[in-house]
Amino acid sequence: MEIKSLLNILPILIISLSILILILIEAFHKKSEIFIYWITILTLIFTTFLSLITIQDQSLNFHDTIESGGITNLFYSLLLIISSLAVISSKNYLNRMQYHHGEYYILVMSAILGMMLMASSRDLMLTFLALELMSLSFYVLAGYHRKVLFNNEASVKYFLLGAFASGFLLYGIALVYGAAQSTNIIYITREFDSLLNKPLFTLGLILLLIGFSFKVASVPFHMWVPDVYEGSPTVVTALMSTSGKIAAFSALIISLYGSTASQINYETVSKIIALLATASMLLGSIVALTQTSLKRMLAYSSIAHAGYMMIGVAAANKIGMAGIIFYLAVYGFMNIGAFILISMLETSMEKRLTLDDLSGIYKTYPWFSAVMALFMFALSGIPPFGGFFGKYYVFISAVKADMTWLAVIGVISSVIAAYFYLRVVIYMYFRREGENQNLYATAAENFIITVCVLFVIQLGITPGVFLNIITRFLP
Amino acid sequence: MFNNLAENFYMIEQYIPLILAILVALLFSLFLLKASSLFGPQKPNVEKLTTYESGMEPIRTARERFSVKFYIIAMLFIIFDIEVVFLYPWAVNLKILEDKLGFFIIAEMFVFILILLVGYIYLLKKGALKWD
Secondary structure, three states, rough: HHHHHHHHHHHHHHHHHHHHHHHHHHHOOOHHHHHHHHHHHHHHHHHHHHHHHHOOEEEEOOOOEEEEHOOOOOHHHHHHHHHHHHHHHHHHHHHOOOOOOOOHHHHEEEHHHHHHHHHOEHHHHHHHHHHHHHHHHHHHHHHHOOOOOHHHHHHHHHHHHHHHHHHHHHHHHHHHHHOOOOOOOHHHOHHHHHHOOOOOHHHHHHHHHHHHHHOOOOOEEEEEOHHHHOOHHHHHHHHHHHHHHHHHHHHHHHHHHHHHHHHHHHHHHHHHHHHHHHHHHHHHHHHHHOOHHHHHHHHHHHHHHHHHHHHHHHHHOOOHHHHHHHHHHHHHHHHHHHHHHHHHHHHOOOOOEEEEOOOOOOOHHHHHHHHHHHHHHHHOOOOOOOOHHHHHHHHHHHOOOOOOHHHHHHHHHHHHHHHHHHHHHHHHHHOOOOOOOOOOOOOHHHHHHHHHHHHHHHHHHHHHHHHHHHHHHHH | HHHHHHHHHHHHHOOOHHHHHHHHHHHHHHHHHHHHHOOOOOOOOHHOOOOOOOOOOOOOOOOOOOOOOHHHHHHHHHHHHHHHHHHHHHHOOOOHHHHHHHHHHHHHHHHHHHHHHHHHHHHOOOOOOOOO
């Protein structure tokens, strides 16, 4: 029985094994970072294919603790593709910063392992461990360059607030366990209706929600986001803001999705989530209006996007769940594209790019500004790019769940958000040329941007293809 | 859901004496602390104000910076200490667990040790245990 379970979780095992091998390589060879870089990429690509091949056979392993196949493997492949894009871009960026070490890839791999475990876990204890594995790797990665003050600031802030949020999550798990006498998510979601009558369970659920809201960066647990996203190295921010969010949302969806079958008592929970969503959308969009630093602006936009995705959790119907996953995929590609475009302009880790650095850049780098404009249009949700359909599905789910007011707020805040996204385009195309900027574009970066653009356009023109895949695997 | 909280209020009611006891204890100890400083005689001199070092003359302040090496050793110690903490209950229950789960439970612990061993090799090669 256990041997079969081990075969089922092969993607996780391969990533774990590769981490051990990478550590040994790093220990025995000096200057091995290029070698480690290639092994990392090959492992990620191989694991992506493996999880796509085995997507059909769904099963529960190790006494209902880890799920494999189906929606889990869909999350695996999403996480792996998006993380590998961030990894590919890291080499040139870190070389330019003269701080290229093999440990970077080892930490990224352990973060990926944590994220994959979060998506596959069906036990609250394992979810917590996976979340900690991901977070601890991110704390270190945020402060990757030990001599850059911004990195240190980001790391310390992230660590202190993150540890605090983990405490909430763990206490929530303890209370849920006290009420349900089990930490198994499948059991808890099946008994959700009767459990909600216990105040202990409700309290635990709210604490759990606080813990997850912190990780997905939703208001009022968003305080760490701007500083951490701005202070960390840009490639790390790209990874954190996309894969980290996908993993946190996957855990949130899994812990709540089964419970949506019982709509009677879910309403109270859904009201709380709807409030979180409203606050995130409005605060994210409005505060981003005044930001001049690019990374900070994208950080607030990421808060707003977390709010849009929370609509799907609040609506809690099938289209909502499928919409969140669709949104996560689109958001991942457009955000990683935008962050990597920003990273291509950076000369040192101390430099914080502002809007002025982009002014008139279209004359020197027409392709750069065209692609940047495309990502900005996609992020603000203008068709024919994927961002539009991400929002569309989520709003539809709110309307279907009798929460039209939530969809209205969503539309209003995306109109507000359009201002600061389009401002980037205006700076690039209609402002006088500023100082000469250097664009560090190599084949690796061009490849990533091409992949991101293709996915964003593909998800925008034929959204049904991916949505059908998602709905097929949703229970 | 909050209606249930009200229904279960009688549960909280039972705790009121306990809460009162804690409050009284807290207030009384705070009162004693404040009272001794208010009413007690205060005649400080240099000898009284120096750090008490079991009768020895203090040489310099104790608040100084320690080398980061101490902390690294302490952190590494904790990791391998935890390893032993996990090994001990495993070893005690091995007979019972083996009957139930067979070879799997033995292999499991060796995988765990192997992971820590890889970390140990890494820190050995990186010179984390070298003092100079």
